[in-house]
Amino acid sequence: MIPRRVVARSSQPSKIISRYTLCLRQQRSFSTETLTDGKASAPKGPLIVDFEEQVKLAASEPSRPSTIPQAQTLGRPLTKLEEYQRLKAAKHASDQIGGVLEDHYKPHELITNPPSPRDITLELLLASGAHLGHATALWNPGNQRFIFGIRQGIHLISLDVIAAHLRRAARVVHGVSKNGGIIIFVGTRFGQERAVVEAAKRTKGYHITERWVPGTITNKDQLLGDQKLRVLNHLDQEIQLTAQQKLQLKKKLAAAAKQDTSKVKVEETVQVPHGFGAVRPDLVVCLNPLENRTMLQECAQYRIPTIGIIDTDVDPTCVTYPIPANDDSLRAVQLIVGILGKAGQEGRLARYEGEAERMEELEKQQKRLAEAQRIKDxxxxxxxxxxxxxxxxxxxxxxxxERESLISNR
Incomplete structure (x- = not known):
């Protein structure tokens, strides 16, 4: 686990604490109004006392007697507002005493804010339980180079090997995302859905969390041929059609269907012609290879690179880039897929920056050409x-x- 450190806060002097505790034990939500002759009248309503100001005053002047008025009971139950004020005052008093935990484990941050590939450490992998394998009787001999040792009948995976393979897989995801490739994250076990979806959102890719349909790659035209295909630019934005392009497309479709141009409707964006076929992914990340052997076989048939979490009971040759780790630990899986998603996000942002620089350089080149043309003109x-x-x-x-010649001739 991540080490925790308890930091104690300095409390107020004992005299002030005892005085404040005494005030908390009393009925503090009632007040009395003093008459001109010094006698107390009947309470006419609740009065909220600022105890924080009273404590500060007592701390600044320890010898001064307490100015908090003595409470009196009214013989009626407290209202919701009075109960809330009492609870708020008690909470404020208790917050000043005790300690706070720093650097403690926050499980949701592995999904909402995963670490980047540069932040991979052996302590982080050890805390997530990524080094725990299966029983020695279930091991696959192909994982011998990944195993560090045996403890209580369980194989332990070397943390150095996990970190090295995870960094290599992160570089692969970064490169594919930077070049605009299609990445699919596959995780079909219970509890992996949220992490898989978040990683796919970061890379602008796709995810499968329920079941891999056999033939999605090998028989893609029959299964996905009717799906709509979008045409995106380098910034992952759909390319919009201009008014002239829409008019030309309408005329072409109307001539093919022998209809009027006004009856033909076209999309606002560029569409792939019918019959183009489905698109195959450029990279597949599998979190549980044992349950998705069909998918891995289809990817190998079409030479699609794959990344998979390989436990000690899984054949490491079933994927292109294995990550030896514990695939049964949800925390380890969330950590690995979060790092891969972060790498894909960094690659996508690098592509955006490169595209912006390319557009800027193109604009500068156009300006130089225009200036040269202007000078030439x-x-x-x-x-x-x-x-x-x-x-x-x-x-x-x-x-x-001619005028001089005419004058001379005369």
């Missing part, structure tokens, strides 16, 4: 002006010569 225009001026001067000289 200005030079051509200046040369044309000079040429026109020279032609005009030549015509003027020619007219002068």
């Amino acid at each position: 200005e030079a051509t225009e200046t040369a044309q002006v000079h040429k026109d001026a020279e032609q005009a001067a030549s015509d003027a000289r020619q007219r002068d010569l």
